[in-house]
Amino acid sequence: MKGAKIKNVAMNKQLLFVKRPQGEADASTWSLETSAIPEISEGQILVKQHYISLDPAMRGWMNDAKSYIAPMEIGSVMRAGSVGEVVASKNPQFEVGQYVAGTGGVQQYAVTDGKGFYQVDPKLAPLPMYIGTLGMPGMTAYFGITEVGKVKEGDTVLVSGAAGAVGSVVGQVAKLKGCRVVGIAGGAEKCKYVVEELGFDACIDYKNENVASRFKEECPKGIDIYFDNVGGEILDIALTRLRMNARIVICGAISQYNNKTKIKGPSNYLSLLVNRASMTGMVVFDYATRYAEGAQILGKWMAEGKLKSREDVYEGIENFPETFSRLFSGDKMGKLVLKVIED
């Protein structure tokens, strides 16, 4: 065309959710699309998303089932927590150059009216931490162990997924509250990290040790709190070790998320009766009005060196499916994060 100039236009890569998986989500679950970065309308902002969060709960969002959040629709951008920079704003609450966290989805640029997005400060903590210990996983851990678990000094606390984004914070908070804390994680390397870096009293390697006998060794008088991220057999064994008035916090059940058949219920649930114990489900969204409080407390502990955090950062939006599978294989260390765009 006469006079037409080819401009080096930035494009937006988006990962669309195109097929509901049965069992494990494989690459055919998503489709990577490239399109122009959309214009924003009045009231909207454009966020250049640096990092997106990978969480076990995302597997549940893919199912067409009633849950604590609407199931994802086929053809929509894969839902995900994210953190990035405001690069355009027609919303008076946000300015270009600010960094924000929210649920921006697996895409390089997100257009949003700003609902659920809030400003973060990259000078106080690295960006990935705002979708980890200072984000949803940290809030889940903090409110889960304090409000639902009602942790108190002297409790014996058992935590599964102890090397993960939620479990690692649960255990450290319980230690700070004066508890004996025993973790459960997969593999010697993770267990070493949990004990030596995070300061748990012990960590049981469920892949290589006899979980039932190790529970007895490490919690000889039983457990006051079991913070459950995994479900399945480990929940069932934990039920046999309850002390009187014990609390089980049901935060997740990663061992069951990829099931194609009915999930395994806890056969030993009558231990709740014998021990006057409770099993209570939690969803972090219920504490939304208190996130600032939680982040302030966790941030203070981090600044004081009392709370440690590790992010396992992968790169490339095209690598999302492979990275996602690490959540379930356990082949990661700490909070799993994907960098989806160049700085």
Next chain:
Amino acid sequence: MKGAKIKNVAMNKQLLFVKRPQGEADASTWSLETSAIPEISEGQILVKQHYISLDPAMRGWMNDAKSYIAPMEIGSVMRAGSVGEVVASKNPQFEVGQYVAGTGGVQQYAVTDGKGFYQVDPKLAPLPMYIGTLGMPGMTAYFGITEVGKVKEGDTVLVSGAAGAVGSVVGQVAKLKGCRVVGIAGGAEKCKYVVEELGFDACIDYKNENVASRFKEECPKGIDIYFDNVGGEILDIALTRLRMNARIVICGAISQYNNKTKIKGPSNYLSLLVNRASMTGMVVFDYATRYAEGAQILGKWMAEGKLKSREDVYEGIENFPETFSRLFSGDKMGKLVLKVIED
């Protein structure tokens, strides 16, 4: 022998626990023995026991397993709640002629130091009621629905074992608290009794109706409290109908007590997470210091005609095994009681 006179001496019939059952307890579990009524020592009383209580929990006491109470020892008198008359006393806290309730076991005469026995008044209520609605089952129901279930006006309450000693009181108390109450019972006759006599809003016949679809019909907006006496499939279906912040009270699991294999855990337990709900076990003994309060409240409601009670009374200590099996076959109506001695 010269001069010996044959006296018509009263003897004591006792049912001894002689064999731990696998699965259902049959007649070989017990042995009926006859012996002289023992003399009492200083501090003891002799109770002529008119009625003994038959409760599903007794099946659990027979297992050699850690529970909320020590397992029964082989050769001991079968443990049971009882009500009777003090016929001899060397304990200043009790007088001959008083009526008392306690855990006197399946025997016609009980010798006890009086621990756990307390006076009852046969003029205020028939004796069997003191081991039913005004005894442990009533206390279980009252403290279970108020303290553990945290019942409040407007709740939708689902109760299994609705025609039984505990469930019938749970539902009536919930009605008095301003709830919609749906029972579950086995058979049309029991369901009719639960609705027409006890005043529940509805009753689902689990033996003849589709429980899942009837739950939907009767609790279209879901349930706030499920008071579970049965466990098994009904618990699993109830989990699918929870409202936000619902409470499940685990009081018993009669469907599982005779299992020879591992009991069935609730596959749908992750509904606790989705609905921020809880499942909490209870044992009535924890409320021992408040029994007087509970009995006073229930007694007042009975006197006012607001609370109904039905005892299904059988006769003859030798008929204990057959009567006991009615707990599990469901072939009884209301509180199951055995009269073990002539008045």
